[in-house]
Structures are given as C-alpha cells and as structure tokens.
Amino acid sequence: MLVTGHTGFKGSWLCRILDLAGARVTGFALNPPTDPSLYHIAGIGDTVEDIRGDIRDLDALQRAFDKVHPEIVIHLAAQPIVRDSYKDPVYTYETNVMGTVHLLECARHESGLRSLLNVTTDKVYENKEWEYGYREIDRLDGYDPYSNSKSCSELVTHSYQKSFFSQGDCAVSTARAGNVIGGGDFANDRIVPDCVRAAAAGKDIVVRSPKSTRPYQHVLEPLALYLMLVKAQYEDRSLEGYYNVGPDDCDCITTGELADRFCALWGEGLRWVDKSDGGPHEAGFLKLDSSKAKRALGWRPRFGVGEALEKTVEWYKAYLAGEDMRAVMDRQIEAFFG
Numbered sequence: 415m416l417v418t419g420h421t422g423f424k425g426s427w428l429c430r431i432l433d434l435a436g437a438r439v440t441g442f443a444l445n446p447p448t449d450p451s452l453y454h455i456a457g458i459g460d461t462v463e464d465i466r467g468d469i470r471d472l473d474a475l476q477r478a479f480d481k482v483h484p485e486i487v488i489h490l491a492a493q494p495i496v497r498d499s500y501k502d503p504v505y506t507y508e509t510n511v512m513g514t515v516h517l518l519e520c521a522r523h524e525s526g527l528r529s530l531l532n533v534t535t536d537k538v539y540e541n542k543e544w545e546y547g548y549r550e551i552d553r554l555d556g557y558d559p560y561s562n563s564k565s566c567s568e569l570v571t572h573s574y575q576k577s578f579f580s581q582g583d584c585a586v587s588t589a590r591a592g593n594v595i596g597g598g599d600f601a602n603d604r605i606v607p608d609c610v611r612a613a614a615a616g617k618d619i620v621v622r623s624p625k626s627t628r629p630y631q632h633v634l635e636p637l638a639l640y641l642m643l644v645k646a647q648y649e650d651r652s653l654e655g656y657y658n659v660g661p662d663d664c665d666c667i668t669t670g671e672l673a674d675r676f677c678a679l680w681g682e683g684l685r686w687v688d689k690s691d692g693g694p695h696e697a698g699f700l701k702l703d704s705s706k707a708k709r710a711l712g713w714r715p716r717f718g719v720g721e722a723l724e725k726t727v728e729w730y731k732a733y734l735a736g737e738d739m740r741a742v743m744d745r746q747i748e749a750f751f752g
Contacts, residue, residue: 415439416441416442416484416486417442418487420453421451421464422491424594425441426458427637429458430744439461439462440481441463442469443469452598465481470512483524493505493510496561498560507563510563510566511570513567518571528584529645529647530586531586532571532587535591536548536592536658537558538554538590546703548700550657568590575654587655589636597728605672606672606726613682618687619687621686622689622690622696623669623698631665631722634716638713638751659713673686674686679727
C-alpha cells in the first residue's frame with residue numbers, strides 16, 4: 415500500500431492503524447509539516463517504508479510507484495490550511511491540484527493497482543450557509559484557495575476516472591471529510607492545537623469565530639471510512655464514487671461550544687476569549703450529509719463530539735506528561751475499533 419502525506423497528522427494515525435493491522439505500507443511525503451510532529455513523537459517512521467518527496471515532482475512520484483508497485487493508494491498529501499492558502503495560493507494549487515494530477519498520472523500506468531482513494535475536504539462545496547448538510551450531488555465551488563483547490567482536485571479525479579480508469583481494473587473514489595480533531599495535531603490556525611498551546615502556556619484561548627458551526631469529528635472516524643472504502647471498492651467496483659464522511663447533526667457544534675467543552679475537560683481554570691483578528695473569509699456554517707456512506711458501506715460514526723474531545727484532551731495531557739505516545743495511540747485505536 416502507498417500512502418501519500420504519511421508524515422502529516424492524519425497520515426501518521428493512518429500508518430499506525432495499518433501497522434497494527436499487519437499491512438505493508440510505503441509513505442511518500444515531505445518532511446513532517448510541524449515541529450513537534452506526531453510522526454516523530456510516535457515513531458511512525460520505524461514502522462513504514464519512508465520515501466521523502468514532493469507531490470509536485472512527477473518524476474520523484476513515478477520513482478516511488480516504480481519501487482512499490484502498489485495495489486492500494488490513499489492520497490493524503492496536501493497543503494491543508496485555509497489561511498496558508500491565502501498567503502501562498504500558487505503553492506496551494508500546485509500541491510492540491512497538480513499533485514492530484516501527478517498521482518493519477520502515475521496510477522493510470524500502474525498495472526497492479528486495484529483501489530485508489532483521493533482524500534479531499536468538506537469545504538469543496540459551494541457554501542450557501544444553509545442549515546442542512548451538503549450532499550455529494552451538490553455543486554463544487556470552494557471559496558478560498560485551499561477549498562477551491564480541493565474542489566479542483568475532485569474534478570481532476572472524476573475526469574481521470576472517466577477518461578482512463580473506467581475500463582480498467584482500478585476503482586477510484588474521493589472522500590470529503592469534516593473538521594478533524596484528535597491528539598497529535600500541531601498545525602497553526604486550527605482550534606484544538608490553538609487550545610492546547612494556550613493551555614500549555616497558561617494563557618487564555620483566542621477564538622476567532624465562536625459562532626461558526628463545523629462538523630467536528632475524531633481523526634479515527636474518517637480513517638475508518640477510508641479503509642472501509644478502499645477495501646469495499648477493491649472487492650466491488652460498483653462502490654467507487656465520492657463520499658462524505660462527517661458526524662451526525664447532533665455533533666455539529668459551534669467553535670465556541672467546542673472551546674467550552676475543551677476548557678471543561680482540561681480544567682486548571684482554562685478559559686477562552688472571543689477575539690476576531692480581522693482575517694480572511696472563512697465559512698460560518700458547514701455540515702455534511704453522510705447518508706451515502708452509511709447506506710452503501712455500512713459506515714457509522716463511533717465517537718460523538720464529547721468522546722472525541724475526551725480522547726483528544728487525554729492524548730495531549732499524556733504528551734505533556736511525557737508518556738509513551740505510541741502506546742497512547744494504540745489504546746485509543748483499540749477503544750475505537752475494538
């Protein structure tokens with residue numbers, strides 16, 4: 415199996431799940447995007463074949479394919495931060511759009527490939543700020559460069575699937591995940607890492623948009639769907655397509671409520687303050703309708719937002735206490751899948 419973006423937050427959790435399952439995994443990615451990084455903290459590099467490379471470099475990616483000859487590919491490599499996409503839109507489009515083109519171009523010449531999944535985002539849809547969850551049939555038109563580049567990545571995937579894969583042996587799908595939380599995320603401009611940094615420094619949490627509603631879910635939720643999907647379409651080509659993966663409506667909460675719950679779980683007098691920094695546009699209301707994944711794959715969310723936050727706080731407190739974080743991850747994976 416080939417996983418792009420394996421040095422990132424979601425990629426590290428995915429590699430740990432696959433290692434526990436006995437899979438042989440090769441990763442292709444740049445160096446970990448944050449310092450500290452979950453990849454280093456949990457020693458993920460000890461359990462996978464690690465190839466460092468840039469998804470924008472077609473030749474480097476082709477060499478990885480030639481070395482691995484994967485049967486299954488999960489594409490996670492991306493520039494994933496909305497605010498960073500405003501700072502460097504060219505890099506964002508190069509990575510998220512042309513990176514997808516490069517992956518699919520390598521994949522279409524790989525005779526042994528049977529299942530490919532491109533992971534995008536809940537933000538691919540034209541956001542009308544309406545209250546119901548977006549469905550896979552709704553219009554793709556992300557607003558900011560990150561969201562729009564992921565909309566483009568979806569369209570590129572659909573075109574390649576119809577043009578090059580429809581008569582072959584490889585099933586191709588995309589998965590549009592909600593806002594992911596969980597232990598080991600150290601990215602900038604994300605609410606949970608911001609909460610943890612504030613708590614560790616003994617400062618108030620600064621919340622930019624407390625009234626914004628998001629489909630928050632634990633990182634293991636979409637990863638479970640990705641694995642179900644690559645297996646299902648490997649066995650039954652008719653299941654390929656595009657899938658939302660988000661929490662039930664009752665677990666779509668405002669950022670302010672998320673901060674309230676985080677502070678209550680963390681304790682130590684932690685609190686948050688409402689302080690907009692006048693930054694660029696971000697959507698105010700976003701939900702996903704995951705009915706298709708539930709119907710076609712039998713997928714269901716396992717952790718509600720309360721338990722997702724409990725597991726997240728547990729992870730970061732263990733990390734700050736100097737515990738064995740691979741062991742902590744393994745316990746949480748076992749609690750989720752067991």
